[in-house]
Structures are given as structure tokens and as C-alpha cells.
Amino acid sequence: MRFLKGIQVFLSASVLFVGCSPSLEKVPEENFQKMRSLIQDMETKGAVMAEKLDTVAHFYEYILTKKDSILKNPRTNPYKFEGAFSTNLPGQDSTLSSLIILNPTPNRQKAEEEVILTNVLDSVFAAFKSSNRMAVQVYSNSAMQVSRVYPAYDAKNIIDANIDVTKFNFYYEADLEHNPTKGLVWIPEAYVDPAGKGWILSLVHPIYDGEELFAVLGVDFTVTDFIEEYLASEPGEYILVNSNGDIVAGKAEAIELLSMPPLKNHVYRETVQSDNFRISDFNLFNSKSREVRKMAQGFLLEKSEHFEFQEEANLRKAICVPFVSIGWFLIEIFPNN
Incomplete structure (x- = not known):
């Protein structure tokens, strides 16, 4: 009898415990749908920005098909170098990028030819940035270790000329192993810009010369x-x-x-x-x-x-x-x- 009484007490306590335990408040489906629509709007805007970079990528690849004729009759090169870095300074000429021929380049002469070949990108980068207010900078980093960034910045005091640009995620996330479709890639890790522009998100696009990865084109956006x-x-x-x-x-x-x-x-x-x-x-x-x-x-x-x-x-x-x-x-x- 005492045993049965104990069971009754246990069951009564159990009912009391279950009755008092918190249950999840039902959330109307329209709340989730509103958030999905908001995300879709943001991602659609991102897709528009991506399409614009895709246009720049197609022009870049077109340049490579005209490589021989461009190098045969080159325009005057506006860049001079001191070691790895171009000598132009930020704010000196708004039409120019900052250029670096990084020390790990496998062939300095070919890297200098690449500079001449791709100088036409400066005006394209400038037009892209002026039409995209969230674009912080537009850039190209190549397999030949040539880095072109628009607008110009204080590269000499910021960048170590001994880095291998192909080891960074803004390059390798676009390579064939990580991006077999050879299309646009959003770099998943956003970062806070040290110059005070807030959160930055990078979008990159591989540039192929035939079957070889020639460079990676990219743009950094302020997302905040x-x-x-x-x-x-x-x-x-x-x-x-x-x-x-x-x-x-x-x-x-x-x-x-x-x-x-x-x-x-x-x-x-x-x-x-x-x-x-x-x-x-x-x-x-x-x-x-x-x-x-x-x-x-x-x-x-x-x-x-x-x-x-x-x-x-x-x-x-x-x-x-x-x-x-x-x-x-x-x-x-x-x-x-």
C-alpha cells in the first residue's frame, strides 16, 4: 500500500512538472516569410552587382585574346616602378591604380608585359567604381604575381612585397579546384575594413587565358x-x-x-x-x-x-x-x- 501511495505521489509530481514546463510559442508563418522576402531582396541586389562585375570579367578576357596586337603596338605606359611598387601616390592621379609586381613572380619581364597589357583596365575599374557607390576598390591579382588595385592606395607602406597572392582566399577561392564552374564567387568571410568603411564583402571572378588561370578579378563592397x-x-x-x-x-x-x-x-x-x-x-x-x-x-x-x-x-x-x-x-x- 505504501508502495502504491508512492507511485501516486510520483505521478502527481510528474503531471505538475509537465504542466508547468514552458512550451514554444507558435510563430506565424508570415513572420518567416517576411524575413525570407527581405533576404531575397538583399540577395537580388547582390546578384545585380555580380552581373556588373561579370561584364568587366568578359572585357578582361577579351583583352587577353588581343594580347599579341596590344603588346606589338602598346600605349605609353603611365607607370614607373621602384622595386615591387609603382611610384604613383594616392590622390596624385585619379585615373591610375596602385600596381605591385610581387617578389615571388616567376618572371619579372613577363610581369612587366602584363602591366602594359592590362593598363586599359584602369578606366574600366574607374567606371565600375563610380557606378557602384558601395564598391570600395576593384582589383586584379594574377598568377604572375601582378596586383592592380583601383583606386590607388599607400601600397608601399601596407603590403609586404614578399607575399604570394595566390595563397589568399580572394585568389584561391576562384581557382579551378574551388570554383570548377569558373563563375562568380562571393568570399564567405566578410571583414571589417581597417580604414573605417565598415564591414566589407568580396566578390571575385576568375580570368582564364585559354585553359590557364591568368588572374582573379575582384571587388570589395561595403555592406553595412x-x-x-x-x-x-x-x-x-x-x-x-x-x-x-x-x-x-x-x-x-x-x-x-x-x-x-x-x-x-x-x-x-x-x-x-x-x-x-x-x-x-x-x-x-x-x-x-x-x-x-x-x-x-x-x-x-x-x-x-x-x-x-x-x-x-x-x-x-x-x-x-x-x-x-x-x-x-x-x-x-x-x-x-
């Missing part, structure tokens, strides 16, 4: 302003994070609700552009909130799409939708009103 334009016009509290948990963009209230450091002038863009900005400070996995860190694990590692907050007084729930073309995630935060 672009993304925040979309987020600012949408009701709701959104953040956009990469696969590491770094906040790429977001609304100020959403970021501050997630127990992140104070924002400069209540604007994340200004915070990113400030001198003392550290990416690690604005990473979901480094939030002061245990639940926010748990949310990050659920969304980014376990690929869940819905999280309920139980401990945070100001937070109710969050939902997440991944991007299709790049490893980013759009998260909507629902505060407790």
Missing part, C-alpha cells in the same frame, strides 16, 4: 550601409550575423537588447567605424547574457529557427532565417513590451 537601408525600413528589431556570430548589421535596440556594449550615438554603423571597435565585443557568443549565447548556439550551430527566452526580462523570443548565397543569418528579436 546597404543592409541597414533594408533593415531601417522594416518594422521589427533585426540583426544580421555571420556564421561566427559576429553582428554585421542591425538595429540599435535589437543589438542593445542582446546585452552588447553601448553603441556610439546609438548607431551600430558608427560604432563599427570607430577607432576602438573590436569585432569580438559584438559577437553573440560573447554576450553577457547566458540565454543570448544559448540562442546563438541554437541558430548558428544547431540550425534551429525559433528561440524562447525564459530568463531575460526584456526579451520574449527570436526567430532566424539563413541566407541562401552566403553564410549569414537574419534574426528578428521580439522584446517584452
Whole structure:
């Protein structure tokens, strides 16, 4: 009898426990659909930028088909070199790029011929940048270790002339092994520009001379302003994070609700552009909130799409939708009103 009474107590406690356990609040499908549409709009804009770079790539490859005639009757070369670096300085002539013939070049003479062959790219790069306000720089890095970057920058004081450009992801992500279709490639790792332009995303395109990879064409875009334009016009509290948990963009209230450091002038863009900005400070996995860190694990590692907050007084729930073309995630935060 005592045994049966014990079972009754256990069952009663079990019912009580189940009855009090939190259940996930149902999220209307239209919430997810709104986020998918927002992501689709952003990715469509990215596809338009990609098409424009594709046009530059086709022109570049056309130049290579005319290599013999161009080198036979070359235009005056506006570049002079001191060692690896062209001597023109930033702001000196806005029509010129910065050129480097890196020390690992297998053939300096052929590299110098390549400079002459591709000088016509300067005007094409300039036109591309002027018509794409988010473009920070346009560049070509070649198998012959020739680097051409428009607009010109202080290359001599920034770049080590002994680097092998083919060992960097903005080159090898476009090679045949990583890109067998030979098409456009978004580099998955965005980075924060040291010159204060915010988050940068790179798009590259291989340039083939016959079956040989001649160079990789690329453009760096500022994405913070672009993304925040979309987020600012949408009701709701959104953040956009990469696969590491770094906040790429977001609304100020959403970021501050997630127990992140104070924002400069209540604007994340200004915070990113400030001198003392550290990416690690604005990473979901480094939030002061245990639940926010748990949310990050659920969304980014376990690929869940819905999280309920139980401990945070100001937070109710969050939902997440991944991007299709790049490893980013759009998260909507629902505060407790």
C-alpha cells in the first residue's frame, strides 16, 4: 500500500512538472516569410552587382585574346616602378591604380608585359567604381604575381612585397579546384575594413587565358550601409550575423537588447567605424547574457529557427532565417513590451 501511495505521489509530481514546463510559442508563418522576402531582396541586389562585375570579367578576357596586337603596338605606359611598387601616390592621379609586381613572380619581364597589357583596365575599374557607390576598390591579382588595385592606395607602406597572392582566399577561392564552374564567387568571410568603411564583402571572378588561370578579378563592397537601408525600413528589431556570430548589421535596440556594449550615438554603423571597435565585443557568443549565447548556439550551430527566452526580462523570443548565397543569418528579436 505504501508502495502504491508512492507511485501516486510520483505521478502527481510528474503531471505538475509537465504542466508547468514552458512550451514554444507558435510563430506565424508570415513572420518567416517576411524575413525570407527581405533576404531575397538583399540577395537580388547582390546578384545585380555580380552581373556588373561579370561584364568587366568578359572585357578582361577579351583583352587577353588581343594580347599579341596590344603588346606589338602598346600605349605609353603611365607607370614607373621602384622595386615591387609603382611610384604613383594616392590622390596624385585619379585615373591610375596602385600596381605591385610581387617578389615571388616567376618572371619579372613577363610581369612587366602584363602591366602594359592590362593598363586599359584602369578606366574600366574607374567606371565600375563610380557606378557602384558601395564598391570600395576593384582589383586584379594574377598568377604572375601582378596586383592592380583601383583606386590607388599607400601600397608601399601596407603590403609586404614578399607575399604570394595566390595563397589568399580572394585568389584561391576562384581557382579551378574551388570554383570548377569558373563563375562568380562571393568570399564567405566578410571583414571589417581597417580604414573605417565598415564591414566589407568580396566578390571575385576568375580570368582564364585559354585553359590557364591568368588572374582573379575582384571587388570589395561595403555592406553595412546597404543592409541597414533594408533593415531601417522594416518594422521589427533585426540583426544580421555571420556564421561566427559576429553582428554585421542591425538595429540599435535589437543589438542593445542582446546585452552588447553601448553603441556610439546609438548607431551600430558608427560604432563599427570607430577607432576602438573590436569585432569580438559584438559577437553573440560573447554576450553577457547566458540565454543570448544559448540562442546563438541554437541558430548558428544547431540550425534551429525559433528561440524562447525564459530568463531575460526584456526579451520574449527570436526567430532566424539563413541566407541562401552566403553564410549569414537574419534574426528578428521580439522584446517584452
